[in-house]
Amino acid sequence: xxxxxxxxxxxxxxxxxxxxxxxxxxxxxxxxxxxxxxxxxxxxxxxxxxxxxxxxxxxxxxxxxxxxxxxxxxxxxxxxxxxxxxxxxxxxxxxxxxxxxxxxxxxxxxxxxxxxxxxxxxxxxxxxxxxxxxxxxxxxxxxxxxxxxxxxxxxxxxxxxxxxxxxxxxxxxxxxxxxxxxxxxxxxxxxxxxxxxxxxxxxxxxxxxxxxxxxxxxxxxxxxxxxxxxxxxxxxxxxxxxxxxxxxxxxxxx
Ligand SMILES: Nc1nc2c(ncn2[C@@H]2O[C@H](COP(=O)(O)OP(=O)(O)O)[C@@H](O)[C@H]2O)c(=O)[nH]1
Ligand SMILES: [Mg+2]
Numbered sequence: 501x502x503x504x505x506x507x508x509x510x511x512x513x514x515x516x517x518x519x520x521x522x523x524x525x526x527x528x529x530x531x532x533x534x535x536x537x538x539x540x541x542x543x544x545x546x547x548x549x550x551x552x553x554x555x556x557x558x559x560x561x562x563x564x565x566x567x568x569x570x571x572x573x574x575x576x577x578x579x580x581x582x583x584x585x586x587x588x589x590x591x592x593x594x595x596x597x598x599x600x601x602x603x604x605x606x607x608x609x610x611x612x613x614x615x616x617x618x619x620x621x622x623x624x625x626x627x628x629x630x631x632x633x634x635x636x637x638x639x640x641x642x643x644x645x646x647x648x649x650x651x652x653x654x655x656x657x658x659x660x661x662x663x664x665x666x667x668x669x670x671x672x673x674x675x676x677x678x679x680x681x682x683x684x685x686x687x688x689x690x691x692x693x694x695x696x697x698x699x700x701x702x703x704x705x706x707x708x709x710x711x712x713x714x715x716x717x718x719x720x721x722x723x724x725x726x727x728x729x730x731x732x733x734x735x736x737x738x739x740x741x742x743x744x745x746x747x748x749x750x751x752x753x754x
Contacts, residue, residue, distance in 0.1 A: 506590020572682030615730030621663030651734025
């Protein structure tokens with residue numbers, strides 16, 4: 501049996517999410533009244549940080565981290581994780597600000613975390629779905645996940661997904677010091693590290709809904725980063741596999 505989960509911190513990274521931040525924090529506070537929320541804002545020019553400050557001023561379960569400037573999703577999450585670990589949260593959750601992730605489905609992730617070290621909200625397991633995504637975006641996501649499975653041999657259908665719950669012990673165990681992935685590949689990076697360290701990673705179905713307000717920060721650079729890094733990890737992983745096969749050939753026969 502794993503230890504009890506402890507207090508939950510939901511980290512919501514924001515860059516220009518003024519149209520979304522109040523709504524998503526309110527939904528989370530209603531869906532999970534005991535959970536704390538940390539908005540990690542990269543000095544959004546549209547005033548998202550100020551809106552979050554106003555929420556924090558009247559709610560002791562809402563916190564805001566003001567960062568110097570846009571440094572990518574990965575860096576914002578790493579800073580949020582660090583803050584959560586320092587403040588003794590037992591569970592750290594990644595959650596988008598734009599309505600793509602449903603706060604009402606967090607209970608699924610937390611239930612599964614009772615018997616896991618990492619739980620990934622998954623669009624691509626039975627019961628999971630994607631709503632209103634352009635076909636091109638879904639193809640990119642499915643292709644990216646297929647490539648990740650091929651390169652890394654990971655038994656995870658939605659490695660790039662961004663709705664994830666970690667036990668604090670898992671994050672401490674995998675170590676956060678030398679993670680430099682910035683975009684989607686940050687999610688693959690964490691999943692891959694957790695699996696390599698022997699942690700139990702479980703997927704639960706989620707409904708991913710394309711944002712209604714504000715703009716996606718997805719870029720070619722983010723896709724290229726994910727493609728290059730996953731491929732390099734895969735090559736070195738496959739080379740290690742090959743070396744260990746050569747060093748210790750499988751025994752044949754009785
Ligand atoms: N703090 C911070 N948040 C970011 C950054 N880039 C994206 N985000 C947030 O990460 C979440 C997902 O980003 P989004 O642009 O919706 O990506 P998409 O859903 O893949 O199109 C949203 O809450 C964004 O505001 C960044 O550089 N810094
Ligand atoms: Mg989004």
